[in-house]
Amino acid sequence: MPAIVDRNEQRYVGYRATVGFDGMAAVAHRIAAIVGALAERGLEPACAPFLRYLVLGTDMQTVTVEAGVPVADAVDLGDDYFNAVLPAGKYAQATHHGAPDGLFAATADLLAWGEKEDVRWDRTVEADGEHWTARLEIYRTNPQAEPDPNNWDTDLCFRLAD
Known part of the structure; x- marks a missing residue:
């Protein structure tokens, strides 16, 4: 069940x-590269x-996306x-338990819940598509510690408009 939560800036x-959308895996793999680069510097992710x-x-064929790893302090990892x-604020949050292929449906469920609850998302609609301030998939499970994707937990956190 989705909930409204307060998140600090990160x-x-x-x-x-x-x-x-076929290029999403390459972006997601950057998470491991960032974690590895942090480890080379003796640093660990903050969360x-x-x-x-x-x-x-708008074409539903492209997405501008970031792979992010929380850190305690800024660090230079190269070009x-x-x-x-990430901005502080109120977020709608729901947790998906299971393989990543279920995230599309979980996202649709969260958006439908938001519509039913008359939630105002922190987004704008422009000619090139929907621009979101913070629409996050947070990967709570480390795949190296739990290799079975059916046991993974992913939080969907979408920032609400002020």
């Missing part, structure tokens, strides 16, 4: 790309990594990566 190291959906294209901050 610093992260990210990688951004605009891809077709669970995520994908941040920024623009869902492909940047430091940013």
Whole structure:
């Protein structure tokens, strides 16, 4: 059951790309690359990594998305990566338990719940698509510790308009 939660701002190291949905796996794999680069510097993630959906294209064929790993302090990982901050605020949150292929339906359920509850998302609709301030998939389960995707937990956290 979705809930409204307060989230503090969160610093992260990210990688951004605009891809077709078939390119999502390559962006998601950047999470492991970021975690590895942090480990090389003796650093660990501050909490669970995520994908941040920024623009869902009007053509429904492209998405601008970030792979992000929370960090305590800004860190320079090189040209492909940047430091940013997820905004604090109220978020609608729901947890999906199971394989990632169920996330599309879980997202649809959260959006439908929001419509029923008259939630105002922190997004704008522009000519090129829906622009979201913070539409997150937070990966709570480490696949190295739990290799069975049917046992994974993913939080969907979508920021609400002020």
